[in-house]
Amino acid sequence: MNTLLLIPTKESVGLTSASLGLIYALDCNGIKSSFLKSFESAHSQTSALYQQLFQDIPVASLQQQQVLDAITSNQTDELLEETVRLHRHIAQSRDVVVVEGLPPLSDGYASQHFNLQLAKALNAKILFVSEADLNAPKQTALHLEANLKSLGGLENNRVMGVLFMRTKGLTEQSAHIPVTLDPSLRLIKETQLLSQQLQKYSQVVGTSTLPIIGLVPFSNILSVPRTLDIADALSATWLNKGKAKERRVLGHRLISSYIDVELNQFTAGQLIISASERTDVLLASSIATKNGIPLAGLVLTEREAPKTTIMDFCQSALEQGLPVLHTPLNPLEVIQHLNHLNYEISIQDIERAQKISRFVGSHIDQTWLETYIQHQDQPRLSPAAFRYELVQKSIAHKKRIVLPEGDEPRTVEAAIICQTRGLAQCVLLAKPEAVYDIVKARQLKLPPDLEIIDPDQIKDRYADAMVERRKGKLVLTQAKEQLKDTVVLGTMMLALDEVDGLVSGAVHTTANTVRPAFQLIKTAPEYSLVSSIFFMLLPDEVYVYGDCAINPNPSAQQLAEIAIQSADSAKAFGIEPRIAMISYSTGSSGAGADVEKVTQATQLVRAKRPDLVIDGPLQYDAASVESVGKSKAPDSQVAGKANVYIFPDLNTGNTTYKAVQRSANVISVGPMLQGLNKPVNDLSRGALVDDIVFTIALTAIQAEKSA
Structure with a gap:
């Protein structure tokens, strides 16, 4: 087990984004990690975001004020001991623990001295989190040198590298937002160039002693709030909330001239600002919405809100989601407030946190992760x-x-x-x-x-x-x-x-x-039926459920075929199948036609595919919970460790997948059809863009398998 302590070199450097991105990159590499924010301020929401994104409950944090008081009075031993206890609590079953260090105080030396004590107490490696400007390499190098010296300089062999956040001086192309981890986005040439520039002013920054493990660009898209988040800052009331939860403010524009010369400002993501009496601006915003342009919203300023008659006239645009606010502030005050918004990630804005995690994780050097984050357990498919x-x-x-x-x-x-x-x-x-x-x-x-x-x-x-x-x-x-x-x-x-x-x-x-x-298309030659599976994305592992969508009451022969199809599909997607044939009985503890069907199907699979690891009948708890599996089926290779679950009929399968999906807040991908000559896959009518992207990818992999 390894511990990485992330130490920010100054305030507002993007420490939360760095932590979430690193954990996401580890997770995508099958490395079981956890998060410890040992000292949390009243306004910090990193632990809550971590819990939402990774479905893992973090340990309770000490309050940052306790740390400040302890440092001031030079009484930090008890705090360090408590931090070690918290760390031990979560480290037992994890390969890596990511810990956030203390941000700089007014006395920068005191905070870094405490971070060094913390690193020693947790036996942690250190990763600096800093900012970089490609146009000011000298300033960047000297800033890092100062932080390294405060931790003991070159004699401190705990420092493993630096992750540069919010890097300035990069081209716009570098700000692409991926749908999952995408190491191809890593800025290799830019990193090499910056390393060479930094070495002109430092003997260690940018070298193998203190390498750059990630160069994360500044992103306007990820640094902007939702329309929903600006109402309080503007002392505004909602005339129509619409899709304010989904829209993001990519820019704002005050419409003060004639509307015919301002029409080019009505673009996707633009927040339109106008005096309340400008009904022409409200009408133009409505027409833009009806033309499919997703404006961030419309802010009407001063005086009273528009009359009901004009709002009723725009009703169809409002129903399509146009957010409209009214504020007593004047236009210049609105712009001033918008320019000073707090851009920290809100716990209500999980979509933004997800995108930031993918974005940061994609810019981290995967080779560095493999080299420095050693783990003994076989990677599980998270x-x-x-x-x-x-x-x-x-x-x-x-x-x-x-x-x-x-x-x-x-x-x-x-x-x-x-x-x-x-x-x-x-x-x-x-x-x-x-x-x-x-x-x-x-x-x-x-x-x-x-x-x-x-x-x-x-x-x-x-x-x-x-x-x-x-x-x-x-x-x-x-x-x-x-x-x-x-x-x-x-x-x-x-x-x-x-x-x-x-x-x-x-x-x-x-x-x-x-x-x-x-x-x-019809069925493939080796199969007699078409079935389906769902990939159930549980917090720690991906399970395969079949059949939950096609066959109402399969026979023993059909159930065996569904199991074989599902196992082969699991293998195609990187899951080494351990198949549980689900029933209301485990082993020979129960009797009846339904149990006998599952028993016969299990025997048919063993005879036809001896290469597969399968057991049945198994109750769901015996298949999924290790302690129950050892008790009910102690000699089973599958009990307590199953990752492919074959249900005896459609009623059981469909009910179980929906119960798990809804009650445990689990994402399910599917249904994926299997057994056809060529791949055809169905989407939910409520599918998000990312859902469609992953289904297309899934279909492409199936196509290779059936080629």
């Missing part, structure tokens, strides 16, 4: 690691995935992300002008190699092939009619090997997505 592996494997496979809902905004954005990051070659079935309108309204950048195919231009060419595939069940006129449905059209493209996989369901039902696959 949810973050699962998503990371998903993305990396899909990039390696480079599959062509058709998206029948090509004019749906979330799908368009997901396709752009996948195309830009190389996750897949996406094909949008849509009118090109409809896609261009979405791209313009959302201020997206359309990759030149993203394919957009007009369904009307190609659908008739598939009619004969469709009739041939459904010979005796379909005539030509019926085929042409059905091919007007883009899901049917996309499925025919897949059937004819023009694409490698299909993802739909953002606006279509599961039946609309799956039925054409059953009719035109």
